[in-house]
Amino acid sequence: MAMSINFVQPWWKRLGIVFWLCVGWLIFISFGALLAPWLPLYDPLSTNLDRQFEPPLSEGYLLGTDAVGRDLLSRAIHGGRVSLTLAFTAPFLSLAVGLVLGLSAGYFRGRVDTAVSVFTDSILAFPNIVGVMVILFFFGATLPVMILALAFFGIPPEVRVARANTILFAEREFVLAARAQGASSVRIMVRELLPNVIVPMLSLVLFGMSIVIIIEGALAFLGVGFPPPTPTWGKMVGDGFEEISKAPHITFVPAGVMFLTILSLNMIGDRLRALSDVKASAV
């Protein structure tokens, strides 16, 4: 169902309370992750085998402990450092490459369009999670490798959206006017098309951020993510699964953090998309 925006209200009210709650959560979790080493938290790697499987609200452990007595609050916050680093880098890399390729394909069409389409179709033909697993297997599960792998498989949707929007705008009057005035192709793409194409792509980036967090979780669950003991949300969920019947909080604490983050990203993305959607925004 398309969302509608009431343009009579001030801009911050137009976005709604849910939007701001989501923004608030993302700010909270991002700053928590950023400042984690300086926060008064337990060492996320430090084990306490006298306090295994402590439930939430236990003395000294707000969110409880895991199977080796590590503090789940500390691990959830430190885990955000990896998951959010991925979320804030890989989709933007995909966006950058996707924009260049999509704008070129949509503007030049012809052979360029064909070449770009073959490239994106080839990537889409390969299951992205399997592809990422293969890359991690050969190059090692390090943060840069995972960022590049996830960014690579995030390129096709960005290309397609950029191309479609470029085709849409490339025949509009302001582009034809710029062309008639002798503007170069690069200038037209950067100055005329990019500002129009980038808005719908940004909401796609937010969606991509959610996907990246989910894929990291899936990879960790499959045992091919970051090596232990580095905490990531996906890894924490995977670690807790074995104990889910007797200590479900080990799984549900990181899963809850993941859920809220992904929900927030999706809600914000949806809201921004509604803003950029001509029909939905009721312009």
Place this chain on the structure above:
Amino acid sequence: MKIRKKVSALLAAAAALTFAADADQSAAQSHGGSLVVGVEQDVSGFDNFKVLSFAHFRQYILQAIYERMFEVDGNTREIHPVHALSATPSDDAKSWRVVLRQGVKFSNGEDLNADAYVTHFTRLLTGLDGRFAGRYRRLMGPHLEGVEKVDDYTVDFKFAVPNPGFKDMAAQPNMSWWVTAPKYLAENQEEPEFNENPVGAGPYMLDEWRDGAYVKLVKNPHYWNPDGQYLDELTFLFIPPEVNRVNALKAGDIDVMYVNSRGFLPELEEDPDITVVSGPRLSSGQMIGFNHSKAPFSDIRVRKALIHALDRQQVTCAYSGICRDQAENDMYGEGHPWHCPDVTWPVHDPAKAKALLDEYAGETGQAVTFNVDHFPNAQAEKTVTAMIDMWRQVGISATQKAGPRGPGFIRPLLSGEFDIFTFVENFSNADPSLVATRFHSDHPSSVQFHLDNPRIDAAVEAVNSATDRDARYAASCAYQQVLADEAAFIPYDHPRMHIAYRNNVGGVQQPFGYTFNAHRLWVTE
């Protein structure tokens, strides 16, 4: 010949009496119905040359199809004759004469006789150009040279070195003992579907194997002891995550399972519809092994420091997820007949660990840093995580790396490119010779850890040369102490076997080794 016939008759009568006595003890024995066993993985086939895993869950399935020469009664620890009636060693224990039971037939009607055994063991030792010979020699005892026919129902197992523990090993399930019908083998072993169609002499035979889902067995119509075929159907359902097996058992979707993770035991024990029995398992436990060929592990001070830094009891808790078992000091679990309670390892003493490390660093100028390669499973990961944290507290910097899933996890060990490798000493410890030989510098497995320690070699040789039971026990315990004194590796846990079953299941014995005899169970309404 007459004497042997009389002996055979007496032994057969004794076996019959044993089974009758068992029947007396278990008045609730009943025939008919079906039993569903939850196991962790698919079997991947039934041919010894196609199946690469020795995993015990496979053994439970295959022994129902093949049966074997002897079985251990988990409750009494006595060895019962099954396909064989007796096994008698020569004076030097280099040869064992096995008298086979007459009238045992494979599920296709062929006789299980001396020729079948000779064919089977010859295939294991020489088939595929002997590719698997080493593997099966290890399972059957030190240096099996071959199996020779004496008469139609008597064979000799010949060993290059004394093997006093042969009968104990023969009573434990492993892939060596599962004999295929020889004529069927000759006609079909080259066929692609041979791996999927086993023909054994056990109480049940394959009815259906649905890849990745289940193996369903039905009664073998030619089974030698029809009274021992309690079930109409015996199904092994593959349910990979243990939590799902536990839930399936509690819901009644399966009738019996073995429990790997002790963390599940409390909830199973609390369930009034479920009974749990436990016993020592025949593997020498969870350990981490040092690469003795490289610094800093070539220095005994570092090895000892690493052990002093560990609270091994806490490591056991981390491994099992529950603090209910003592950290082990020897390669046998508590309750095992070869258990050595007096073996002592370097105790938890971080100050001593630091002192040893300082001494090493002062002498060599090297800080102790290393990586631990471990199994790709949650238990190993948690254990190593806990160890690394304990080492960190004495100033050691260590990392951990889980191996890839599947057989590739062992690659660092085989290539020699590792510092520390976690391993399960999966070699049967039914007899000390099996455990001891493993760490002799001549043994291929010893080479993996680059153990080349004259003290250990001498202790191994002492174990293997002792034939009297008491002498073997003393030599075995002395050997265990040498391993501890040399800080050869770090033992931390000895997994016990736990069987959980619904109360309508009968015939479950206390586990001893891998004696989860699903094919000996029955169900009541």
